[in-house]
Amino acid sequence: MSDFRIRFLGTSSAVPTRERGLSCSVVQYGNEVAIFDCGEGSQRSAIAAGLSFSKDCSIFVTHMHGDHVVGLLGLMQTMSLYRRERPLYVFGPKGIVEFIKYNHEILGFGLTYEVRVSVVRSGVVFDGEHSKYRVRAERSLHSVLSYAYVFEEKDKPGRFDPRAALSLGVPEGPLWSRLQSGHAVRSPRTGRIVSPDQVLGRPRRGRRIGFSGDTRPTKKLASFFRGCDVLVFDSTYGDQNSVNAKENFHSTAREAAELAREANVKQLILTHFSARYKNVSALVRQARSVFPKTIAAKDQMVYDLSELS
Amino acid sequence: MSDFRIRFLGTSSAVPTRERGLSCSVVQYGNEVAIFDCGEGSQRSAIAAGLSFSKDCSIFVTHMHGDHVVGLLGLMQTMSLYRRERPLYVFGPKGIVEFIKYNHEILGFGLTYEVRVSVVRSGVVFDGEHSKYRVRAERSLHSVLSYAYVFEEKDKPGRFDPRAALSLGVPEGPLWSRLQSGHAVRSPRTGRIVSPDQVLGRPRRGRRIGFSGDTRPTKKLASFFRGCDVLVFDSTYGDQNSVNAKENFHSTAREAAELAREANVKQLILTHFSARYKNVSALVRQARSVFPKTIAAKDQMVYDLSELS
Numbered sequence: 215m216s217d218f219r220i221r222f223l224g225t226s227s228a229v230p231t232r233e234r235g236l237s238c239s240v241v242q243y244g245n246e247v248a249i250f251d252c253g254e255g256s257q258r259s260a261i262a263a264g265l266s267f268s269k270d271c272s273i274f275v276t277h278m279h280g281d282h283v284v285g286l287l288g289l290m291q292t293m294s295l296y297r298r299e300r301p302l303y304v305f306g307p308k309g310i311v312e313f314i315k316y317n318h319e320i321l322g323f324g325l326t327y328e329v330r331v332s333v334v335r336s337g338v339v340f341d342g343e344h345s346k347y348r349v350r351a352e353r354s355l356h357s358v359l360s361y362a363y364v365f366e367e368k369d370k371p372g373r374f375d376p377r378a379a380l381s382l383g384v385p386e387g388p389l390w391s392r393l394q395s396g397h398a399v400r401s402p403r404t405g406r407i408v409s410p411d412q413v414l415g416r417p418r419r420g421r422r423i424g425f426s427g428d429t430r431p432t433k434k435l436a437s438f439f440r441g442c443d444v445l446v447f448d449s450t451y452g453d454q455n456s457v458n459a460k461e462n463f464h465s466t467a468r469e470a471a472e473l474a475r476e477a478n479v480k481q482l483i484l485t486h487f488s489a490r491y492k493n494v495s496a497l498v499r500q501a502r503s504v505f506p507k508t509i510a511a512k513d514q515m516v517y518d519l520s521e522l523s
Numbered sequence: 524m525s526d527f528r529i530r531f532l533g534t535s536s537a538v539p540t541r542e543r544g545l546s547c548s549v550v551q552y553g554n555e556v557a558i559f560d561c562g563e564g565s566q567r568s569a570i571a572a573g574l575s576f577s578k579d580c581s582i583f584v585t586h587m588h589g590d591h592v593v594g595l596l597g598l599m600q601t602m603s604l605y606r607r608e609r610p611l612y613v614f615g616p617k618g619i620v621e622f623i624k625y626n627h628e629i630l631g632f633g634l635t636y637e638v639r640v641s642v643v644r645s646g647v648v649f650d651g652e653h654s655k656y657r658v659r660a661e662r663s664l665h666s667v668l669s670y671a672y673v674f675e676e677k678d679k680p681g682r683f684d685p686r687a688a689l690s691l692g693v694p695e696g697p698l699w700s701r702l703q704s705g706h707a708v709r710s711p712r713t714g715r716i717v718s719p720d721q722v723l724g725r726p727r728r729g730r731r732i733g734f735s736g737d738t739r740p741t742k743k744l745a746s747f748f749r750g751c752d753v754l755v756f757d758s759t760y761g762d763q764n765s766v767n768a769k770e771n772f773h774s775t776a777r778e779a780a781e782l783a784r785e786a787n788v789k790q791l792i793l794t795h796f797s798a799r800y801k802n803v804s805a806l807v808r809q810a811r812s813v814f815p816k817t818i819a820a821k822d823q824m825v826y827d828l829s830e831l832s
Contacts, residue, residue, distance in 0.1 A: 229601045231569040236597070252599040255564050258539040280600045280630045284593060288545070288563040291589045292538045309541040309629045320618045321589045322667060358631060 217518040218367070219443065220483075222511040223259035224251075227428075227450045227464070227486045228281055229378060232512050236281045237486060239446055241365050243347055248340075248365055249273040250425040250446075254411030255284035255290050257292060263497060263514060267296045272340055274340050274349060276427025277360035283313065291323040292313075301328040301447050304337050305349075307359045334361055345522055347420070352438040354429035358462045362427055367420030371396060371410070379413045382406075421519055424479070428486065431465050431473040439477040443519065446511070447473065449484035454499045458488075467497035471504035485511040526709030527552050527676070527828040529709070529732060529753065529792075532568035533560075533818040534771070536737075536759045536795045537590055543822055544568050545590045546795060548755055550674050550732060552656055557674055558582040559648075559755075565594035566601050571822060576605040581649055583658060585736025586669035586818045592622065599623075600632040614648050614658070622704040644816055645672055656729070661747040663738035665772045671736055673751065676729030681706055687722045691715075695792040699770055719739040733788070737795065740774050740782040752828065755820070756782065761806045767797075776806035780813035786814035794820040 218508035219242050222449045224233030236253025240260070247269050251257075254362050260267075267289075275283050286304070293302065302309060311331050318325070332339070334351045347367050354362040374394050376386070383403030384390065392399045422437040426447040450464035459466045465473075467484050474482035482505055487494050494510045501508040528551050533586045535543030550570070556578050558565075567575075576598075584592050586703025602611065613619060620640050627634070641648065643772070650657035656676050663671040683703050685695070692712030694697065702709050707718045733748040735756040749752050759773035770776045774782075776793050783791035792815055796803050803819045810817040818826075 228604055230597075232567075232569060232571050235567065254594070255567055258541075258564055260546065262541050263537060276629060280596050280626075280632055282595050283630070284565070287589050287593050288539075296538055312625070313629045317589075320622045320625070321587055321592070323589055362744070370681070 218421070220446070220519070221263060222485065222513060222515045222517075222518040223256050223263065224253050224285075225487060225511045225513055229486050229489050230255060230292050230312050231489045234487065234489075236500065237283065238285060239425060239485070239511075240265065242348075243365075243367070246268055246345060246347065248347065248367075251276055251282040251427065252289060253281045254283040254284045257289045259513065260289070262280065267293045268300065269297050270300060270342075270345070271303065272303040272342075274334075274339070274363050274425075274426070275304070275310055275353070275360050276362065277356055278309040278313065278361045280305055281426070281430070282418075285464065286322065287315070287317050290318075290325065290329065291321075294326045297517060298327045301330055303340065304329060304331045305334045305351075306331075307361060308333055309422075321343060323469075327399075334437075336361075337363065338418075339363075342521045348436075352434060353434050354427055354435060356428045356430070360427055360429060363424040363425045363436060364438065369420050369421070370418045371419050372415030375415065375506060379408070380480070382408045382412060384400060384408055384413070423519070424477075426470075427465055428504040430460070430463050431469045436473050439473070440481060442477065442479045444481045444483060445474050445479040445481045446485055448486050450488050450502070452491070453500050455488070466506055467494075467501040467508075471501035471508055474505045474508070480507065481517075482508040482510050483517060484508060495497070527730070529826045529828070530572055530574070531563050531794065531822060531824045531826075532565050532572065532592075532796045534820045534822055534824075536797050538798050539564060540798045543796065544800075547594060548734060548794070548820075549574065550677070551657075551822040552674075553658065554578055554621070554632070554698070555654060556580045557656065557658065559672060559674075560591040560736065561594040561598060562587055562590045562598075563593045568822065569598070570714065572738075575605050576602045577609065579609055579651075579654070581612040581614065581651075582625055583643075583648070583660075583672050583734075584613070584619055584667055585620040585663070585734070585788060586667050587616055587622065588667065588737070591736070595623070596626050596630065599634065599638065600630075602634045602645075603632060606634045612649065613638060613640045613642045614660075615640075616670060619643055645670075648672075659741060659747075663736055663744060664741050665737045665739075666785065669736055669738060670745060671738060672734045673747065674732040674734070676731070678729050678830055679727045681724030681726050684722050684724065688717070689808070691717045691721060693717055693722070716811075732828070733786075735774075735779075737773055739769070739772050740778045745782050745785040748782070748788060751786065751788045753790045753792060753826065754783050754786065754788040754793045757795050758806060758819075759795050759797050761800065762809050766799070767768040776810040778814055780810035780817055783814045789816065790826075792820050792826060793817060
């Protein structure tokens with residue numbers, strides 16, 4: 215089982231605190247890295263975590279507010295200082311192209327690699343041929359154009375059944391590998407064609423992680439996140455500030471939990487806490503009263519998915 | 524004596540480390556704040572230091588490299604979240620206007636205060652009518668257009684001599700205050716005019732702090748910094764990397780010390796260390812062999828000038 219984890223690099227809303235940096239969550243999946251939002255300070259947090267700047271990497275920006283995107287500039291510059299060679303893929307709402315283009319011109323950082331920037335729309339936004347995951351986007355509801363994302367491990371072939379293979383006359387060896395990788399083979403004993411579906415269980419559905427970005431809870435998002443293994447959701451406020459949540463187009467911890475329940479996810483992780491909360495345990499309690507499988511993110515926290523089925 | 528101190532918010536070169544953020548030095552002078560460079564993470568460092576975001580504040584950018592200027596965006600946004608009302612003055616080389624204009628448009632942060640941005644040239648760049656300091660700029664020598672700055676406390680009137688006042692027939696009381704603030708008064712005893720220069724010593728020269736930004740050492744800078752009380756100088760490299768210093772238009776600690784000696788400053792503070800140095804004590808030793816009054820900056824270090832004459 216290869217590595218599959220979420221690493222939280224920044225979990226504060228709007229302004230950083232001593233303990234929490236601005237929004238940034240990283241999915242490490244095998245040798246690939248997917249970054250969701252990149253607030254100021256993300257590169258420093260990544261350096262503290264010992265993350266590599268040279269791996270296959272795509273960055274998904276939920277919306278064009280400074281606290282979610284300014285960290286891109288330093289990260290891109292530092293990747294150059296580390297002599298990155300692979301292209302960097304950046305996805306985000308309208309404005310992302312200009313943001314990178316103008317700042318690249320004005321700040322004149324000479325890039326050692328290609329940056330491929332794409333404006334997203336709802337649907338599949340990333341599905342690299344050699345990549346083992348794809349990312350879907352859906353409109354969320356914030357004060358500006360904003361998107362939520364789902365990181366989706368590609369489906370894996372079903373489990374191989376050695377006894378079925380033997381009974382069909384296919385001996386252990388190279389022919390098993392062919393079958394496991396989805397190719398039909400001819401049985402040396404019977405001379406008949408054996409197809410993969412005769413020896414493989416049902417394809418295993420890829421695991422999924424939802425990232426809400428800044429948003430009100432919506433029916434559309436509950437549907438978008440349905441069946442996610444993990445949901446990382448805006449939890450800017452507690453119950454006592456539910457009015458602020460509405461006014462500022464954010465969610466309370468309780469609203470995040472209600473959506474998690476409706477979407478039937480396995481694990482809810484609260485993040486993007488208002489700087490007013492020195493301690494978020496009350497928010498976690500409020501959420502758990504609705505959806506018990508809730509935890510709070512904190513900077514440098516790692517959530518391991520490799521043990522999930 | 525009012526507060527007069529330098530607070531180092533970021534002391535790393537190019538990339539941040541666990542211990543050092545990107546370039547930012549703050550002069551706190553009474554109720555005024557002058558910020559020299561504003562690399563990514565400056566606002567978080569300022570928050571950790573408990574600095575106010577509402578005071579009279581001017582920001583001086585040495586050059587338009589991301590690691591010296593990107594932090595402006597988050598700082599400006601956070602000042603708005605804190606409902607700043609006073610105008611913010613920003614000074615920097617060509618590009619500073621566009622940098623703020625484009626990012627303000629793309630990131631759409633609604634400012635609660637006015638931002639007055641000026642492109643600097645050599646000479647006095649800031650001399651506010653109600654401000655107790657001025658700032659001069661001079662061209663430095665980096666890979667892009669760059670400036671060094673001197674923060675200059677305005678000259679203060681000479682010390683008041685009570686005995687001289689009494690002997691000229693001016694009794695203690697309101698008339699002394701008038702004389703101390705530079706106004707002539709009439710002696711109630713002699714009926715004669717007493718002028719301030721009869722009772723005040725020579726005007727006291729304001730204290731000065733030089734900030735080099737990223738630069739090679741130059742004759743012009745040695746002249747510009749002549750007689751500074753404190754000089755904060757580029758010390759990216761140690762002796763063993765003097766070739767890198769030349770190639771990348773930076774200085775070694777030793778070169779900083781040679782310039783400090785030539786400029787006859789009182790105190791040299793090394794900063795902007797390459798991330799390769801986990802420990803900068805060797806650099807300090809190299810500098811002290813040339814200029815003994817040398818110390819190394821570190822993040823959150825405070826250098827107090829209020830005790831200097």
